[in-house]
Amino acid sequence: MAEGNSKGGCYVGVDLGATKIRVGVFHPNLRLLGAAKLTTKPQRGVEGVLERVTRCVRYAVDEADLSFQEVCALGIGAPGTVDADSGTVRFAPNLDWHDVPLKRQLEEQLKTPVFVENDCSAAMLGILAAELNPKPRHALGLFVGTGIGGGVIIDGELHRGYTNTAGEVGHMVLDLNGPKCACGRKGCLEALASRTAMFKRIRSAVKDGRKTVLHEWLGEDLDSMRCGDLKKAIKRGDKLVQSVVDEAAQFIGLAVSNLVNILNPQVVVLGGGVMESLADIMMGTIVKTARERAMPGALRGVDVVATSLGGHCTTTGGAALSRRMVRPA
Amino acid sequence: MAEGNSKGGCYVGVDLGATKIRVGVFHPNLRLLGAAKLTTKPQRGVEGVLERVTRCVRYAVDEADLSFQEVCALGIGAPGTVDADSGTVRFAPNLDWHDVPLKRQLEEQLKTPVFVENDCSAAMLGILAAELNPKPRHALGLFVGTGIGGGVIIDGELHRGYTNTAGEVGHMVLDLNGPKCACGRKGCLEALASRTAMFKRIRSAVKDGRKTVLHEWLGEDLDSMRCGDLKKAIKRGDKLVQSVVDEAAQFIGLAVSNLVNILNPQVVVLGGGVMESLADIMMGTIVKTARERAMPGALRGVDVVATSLGGHCTTTGGAALSRRMVRPA
Numbered sequence: 058m059a060e061g062n063s064k065g066g067c068y069v070g071v072d073l074g075a076t077k078i079r080v081g082v083f084h085p086n087l088r089l090l091g092a093a094k095l096t097t098k099p100q101r102g103v104e105g106v107l108e109r110v111t112r113c114v115r116y117a118v119d120e121a122d123l124s125f126q127e128v129c130a131l132g133i134g135a136p137g138t139v140d141a142d143s144g145t146v147r148f149a150p151n152l153d154w155h156d157v158p159l160k161r162q163l164e165e166q167l168k169t170p171v172f173v174e175n176d177c178s179a180a181m182l183g184i185l186a187a188e189l190n191p192k193p194r195h196a197l198g199l200f201v202g203t204g205i206g207g208g209v210i211i212d213g214e215l216h217r218g219y220t221n222t223a224g225e226v227g228h229m230v231l232d233l234n235g236p237k238c239a240c241g242r243k244g245c246l247e248a249l250a251s252r253t254a255m256f257k258r259i260r261s262a263v264k265d266g267r268k269t270v271l272h273e274w275l276g277e278d279l280d281s282m283r284c285g286d287l288k289k290a291i292k293r294g295d296k297l298v299q300s301v302v303d304e305a306a307q308f309i310g311l312a313v314s315n316l317v318n319i320l321n322p323q324v325v326v327l328g329g330g331v332m333e334s335l336a337d338i339m340m341g342t343i344v345k346t347a348r349e350r351a352m353p354g355a356l357r358g359v360d361v362v363a364t365s366l367g368g369h370c371t372t373t374g375g376a377a378l379s380r381r382m383v384r385p386a
Numbered sequence: 387m388a389e390g391n392s393k394g395g396c397y398v399g400v401d402l403g404a405t406k407i408r409v410g411v412f413h414p415n416l417r418l419l420g421a422a423k424l425t426t427k428p429q430r431g432v433e434g435v436l437e438r439v440t441r442c443v444r445y446a447v448d449e450a451d452l453s454f455q456e457v458c459a460l461g462i463g464a465p466g467t468v469d470a471d472s473g474t475v476r477f478a479p480n481l482d483w484h485d486v487p488l489k490r491q492l493e494e495q496l497k498t499p500v501f502v503e504n505d506c507s508a509a510m511l512g513i514l515a516a517e518l519n520p521k522p523r524h525a526l527g528l529f530v531g532t533g534i535g536g537g538v539i540i541d542g543e544l545h546r547g548y549t550n551t552a553g554e555v556g557h558m559v560l561d562l563n564g565p566k567c568a569c570g571r572k573g574c575l576e577a578l579a580s581r582t583a584m585f586k587r588i589r590s591a592v593k594d595g596r597k598t599v600l601h602e603w604l605g606e607d608l609d610s611m612r613c614g615d616l617k618k619a620i621k622r623g624d625k626l627v628q629s630v631v632d633e634a635a636q637f638i639g640l641a642v643s644n645l646v647n648i649l650n651p652q653v654v655v656l657g658g659g660v661m662e663s664l665a666d667i668m669m670g671t672i673v674k675t676a677r678e679r680a681m682p683g684a685l686r687g688v689d690v691v692a693t694s695l696g697g698h699c700t701t702t703g704g705a706a707l708s709r710r711m712v713r714p715a
Binding site: 138147148193194195207209211212214216217218219220221222223224225226228229230231232233234235240242244311314315316318319320321322323350352353354355357358359 | 467476477522523524536538540541543545546547548549550551552553554555557558559560561562563564569571640643644645647648649650651652679681682683684686687688
């Protein structure tokens, strides 16, 4: 850890989710030096959440055997619509936040420069900065977790759009008569292939009398189901779980083909909690479906890969963002 | 026409379609001075088509009361995948063209600089150059005709993508179990809302015994059906045609909402032959559906409009492209 200790300080990346706060402390070369996690508890309001963010940041810096004075800057990825210029979270439905001046409030508490970005955009920046070599001109990220979001890189830069809402790939309607989505529409990618969607489908199949080995270790109600359980079940030969996960992978592949037809990026990267647990099971089907369904030529020479950053896409992106704004000491 | 005659010469734009060649001759301010049309006859091969293009160009220049010496440059929008840098049509399935060096061949024949672009990309450039004021940073075009294509403007520039195939919005799958598309997939926007799709649906409904006033002026087989006929039928209160056109408009609105969620442009412009005939009937439903289905905030302040350039989007774009490359004399 000496590398990150003395020379050049470090950068902190924060992934602020509705359920979980994740912090990574990074060397200026974006190597992870230490990390920490804490539940978010959004019901405690903005002040309560910010107290937990700053606490988690201090845990992570300590975990990296650094002192807070060595932090050059901090970047935070927040859910919802973010105004990156002012560092304000405009609207984050999962946190119930409206117009929260996150940059200003965190800078006051932490006495270090803070930069704010949408969480999926930050994740895409992290992948671009730490993982993709050579740097592609155009790239696309899909992040599959509780919901599904995206990040779009055009000409080497994040594409934020006119009102900073670009990248909402999770609400692409793929099946007009598909299941209802949290957004009120039907058949959005998120309602077909997110963790929430897969769990819902498994529970509903069980209600209809289908059998699954998940009951053995989760009990009758499957209340504490996690993606890791799905992986275990598939390894045990569970047909129901296999078919649900396969179908989700097909929908993700279909979404990739739609997006590739529209944007023709050089690389498509998949990340998020679902990929973290299930990439080795899902990627084959995702790539196969995307290749079968994209227009001729649109996927020629295009890589479709899972990120190697695991759960640290957004934290890496936060660090990369803050490194771009503040040079090492 | 004196304005275009003496000072500064003129620019020629060509819309090379599989069915029809359309040429516009433009003042350097992109005002249309003269135009001509000719059938394409792709079965005559590349040489045959190019002879028709040059003939149509000469007709249009004459129509504008200009001489060919006054042409500064020519821009051509071609269907399929185009390498704009070399001016080569890589692959145009509707023309059965593979690797045609369109720029070089036309320059040899016309002795004027020629620039080549994908037809929908050219159309979007034309709309941006001649119609949109102030110029948006991010804009999106959907062109609905025999097929459906798109054009994407990011940061004021055309987004062509990694292998020049970006903008294929017509092959976005919207309904997994929808009708079969020419591309081999099911439920693409093009299979749901193009002219071809609407005509197919009307013919199929008639086979099932539905009544339509179209028979009165087109006979039993509806062979010569055109979009203008649909408009007339709707004005006569034809319920079948109204419902088919409404459904297509809903699918286009849904596609707009998907695209706006992904790209968050400042303006969405609809063009193409179907819009030329049916914009006043379809736009209300398109805008309403897009607004109902886009994510909150993604369509805030965003205009969704039909182009005012009618059938001259691509020719205007060809002229704008060539004007960008060659200054007026």
